Amino acid sequence: MKISVIRDDITRQEVDAIVNAANESLLGGGGMDGTIHRAAGPELKEECKTLDGCPTGEARVTKGYKLPTDFVIHTVGPVWKGGGQNEEQLLASCYHESLKKADERKLTSVAFPNISTGVYGFPKRKAAEVALKAVKEYREQNKTHIEKLVFVCFDEENYTIYNELLKED
Numbered sequence: 001m002k003i004s005v006i007r008d009d010i011t012r013q014e015v016d017a018i019v020n021a022a023n024e025s026l027l028g029g030g031g032m033d034g035t036i037h038r039a040a041g042p043e044l045k046e047e048c049k050t051l052d053g054c055p056t057g058e059a060r061v062t063k064g065y066k067l068p069t070d071f072v073i074h075t076v077g078p079v080w081k082g083g084g085q086n087e088e089q090l091l092a093s094c095y096h097e098s099l100k101k102a103d104e105r106k107l108t109s110v111a112f113p114n115i116s117t118g119v120y121g122f123p124k125r126k127a128a129e130v131a132l133k134a135v136k137e138y139r140e141q142n143k144t145h146i147e148k149l150v151f152v153c154f155d156e157e158n159y160t161i162y163n164e165l166l167k168e169d
Ligand code: APR
Pocket: 008, 009, 010, 011, 021, 022, 023, 028, 029, 030, 031, 032, 033, 034, 035, 077, 113, 114, 115, 116, 117, 118, 119, 120, 121, 152, 153, 154, 155, 158
């Protein structure tokens, strides 16, 4: 599993699955969630309605509809509340659970956004450290089908942080 970083819009990624930073209702929202729903078309929301939501730290899978990706893995990141509410473990769980869902379907390429670092307020550097540690742990502990994992950063700050952390690796 090769890990890379790009600066782009996640809805443009031609991979087997993109990950959506959703909320527990799974019925859409602002930020990237809204962009994904707009790009996928109304059928995505119709399928999401059948899922009955998703608890924080878990993941659910739908088809990608009009997106250039076969699947969308919806995961719900934690709202940052200062760090004492299990936020780091819940964020790590989002990455683990999303990778598990991709592997269950034998997918080989997955694009991740910077979960929780927008509206949910998770400090960006800490979130990036948690994300990289989580995906590397997953790679070490599992026989994965995933060959390509790309972190798609939308803002410059996240892109700079990920580049720094991946260089240190
Ligand atoms: N592609 C990739 N990344 C994006 C895009 C995009 N098109 N749009 C925004 N981002 C980045 C932001 O720069 C941020 O770093 O995604 C990161 C996460 O931001 P949010 O979308 O606000 O997600 P999050 O912080 O997890 O909050 C989730 O926002 O949209 C609602 O329904 C969602 O209630 C949920 C909450």
